Amino acid sequence: MRRFLDVTYGVAYRSTKKVAVNPQLLLPSLIFPLFFFVAFAGGLSSVGNVPGFDFPSGYTAFQFVFVLLQASAFGGVFTGFGIAGDFENGFSRRLMLAAPSRLGILAGYALGAMIRAATVGVLLFVVAIISGMQIDGSGVDLFGLVVLALLVNLTASMWSAGVAMRLRSIQAGPVMQLPVFLILFLAPVYVPLDLLAGWIEAVAHINPVTPLIEGGRDLISGSDFQPLLVFGIAIGLGALFLAWAVRGVRSAERAG
Amino acid sequence: MSQERNAGIEVEGLVREFKNGPRAVDGIHLRVAPGEIYGFLGPNGAGKSTTVLMLTTLLPPTDGTARVAGHDIRREGAAVRASIGAALQEAALDPLLTGRDHMRLQTTLQGIAKGDRRRRGDELLERVGLTDAADRKVGGYSGGMKRRLDLALALVHSPRVLFLDEPTTGLDPSSRADLWDEVARLAREDGTTVFLTTQYLEEADVLADRVGIIDQGKIAAEGTPESLKAEIGRPSVEATPVDRAERDAIADVLSRFGSTVPAPPGAAAVRLESGENLAEVVRALDAADLKIADLQLHQPSLDDVFLAKTGRKLDVSAAEEPASV
Structure with missing residues (x-):
């Protein structure tokens, strides 16, 4: 177990050290959500006045939750890009050679992704608070929102790690990114679920990301929250894609 | 263990x-x-x-x-x-x-x-x-x-x-x-x-x-x-004539001492039979009145071993694409 933790720490150390000395590496996972936040919360703020929009903490907080979860998810996807890059340039062999248990490598990538997601999340919180976001949830609610964001990050990083370890090429980037992009934007992004209509409403109803976004909005606004449903789905998705990633590690081992 | x-x-x-x-x-x-x-x-x-x-x-x-x-x-x-x-x-x-x-x-x-x-x-x-x-x-x-x-x-x-x-x-x-x-x-x-x-x-x-x-x-x-x-055993001898026209004549003389092996253009070479030595080769070339510009005795190398075992040469230059420190 100690060796597993050594490997996990080593891989996470590398990822964190790279970001610490090359902060520009955070830009892709920060710029996109910030753009959405500024564009939606600023440009679409009048959506908050639409009849039927009854989110108590205002449109900025409503959008912030989506942007936070989006940043967490994209941060996870970028971890997959990094893994694919490691396979292309041979660095993954260094890790595979040194690790008694190769699952420690996966855990290290996941931990590194969470540290980066937490950093981006803090920056987003700062920007949102400066822009006047109203937070009505308690400290416990906010902690719940952070845990939810980290679970989304874990799920996305395990999804993309599974793809990266199977395809072992940076050209697999669109395969990692596109499904995450689609599933996020087929959820109630701009307005509550009740205000959606047509096919997008039908899709949003069965989209597993919808309860996560709505649950996050409940947390930031201090509204009634269904922890079993929201965390159940988040943990379930995380476990599903963890299994997918573990099988990806085995696939990479077989391929050499 | x-x-x-x-x-x-x-x-x-x-x-x-x-x-x-x-x-x-x-x-x-x-x-x-x-x-x-x-x-x-x-x-x-x-x-x-x-x-x-x-x-x-x-x-x-x-x-x-x-x-x-x-x-x-x-x-x-x-x-x-x-x-x-x-x-x-x-x-x-x-x-x-x-x-x-x-x-x-x-x-x-x-x-x-x-x-x-x-x-x-x-x-x-x-x-x-x-x-x-x-x-x-x-x-x-x-x-x-x-x-x-x-x-x-x-x-x-x-x-x-x-x-x-x-x-x-x-x-x-x-x-x-x-x-x-x-x-x-x-x-x-x-x-x-x-x-x-x-x-x-x-x-x-x-x-x-x-x-x-x-x-x-x-x-x-x-x-x-x-x-x-x-295992390859025998050295090879390679001779280069002063006059390139004498290359075939030199090859004829050398062939008395062993089997022909590849040589650079203008030169001839043989793998010496056991018991033959360079002095005898020199005497034979002198007796044939052939002028020699260069005469080399090659001990067998791993390249010869590779050639003998696989039928091909391992022609990789060690100086290929050098990178300096």
């Missing part, structure tokens, strides 16, 4: 077959004694690197098995990895991290005690002459520096068996000599078993206690460099 046996390599019928491809490694058997430097020689695509990938547990064999440092590569992968170090063909380094960062990462991955990581890293950086460059990003290192860092990284946990896959490819002669010295020292002073793949005959000749020649996935010959050359 004794510690001695634990440090060697035993390979039994190892096979690796890729989908829709030929057998990259086709049932090889070999043994490397503890503390020995084993040179694994062959041209590109012969199966050298695939063998190393299997022995280092990076690629599962299709058939056969091997024990490395006393551990089965199929069933005891983690134990094998704990006992070996490897510097593979491309020095797999992160250009955004410094040499010292790599040391910290590798000592952590290898489970070196936290308090010893810095000391061990600094010690190895010094040993490979990278102390001054330790805090520079690896992206700015030369090819030779990357190779030396890669070697240092392979040594952080004092492995009993070290795999070096074409470690000097692309290095300039000075960097190559430095690396040879370090590898020889590892075997001589630390008792490390070294499995070295190379396509450079000189490298195998200088460094290896024993050599295995692999061609098209099979071991074509195995032994000490001296014994392999002794």
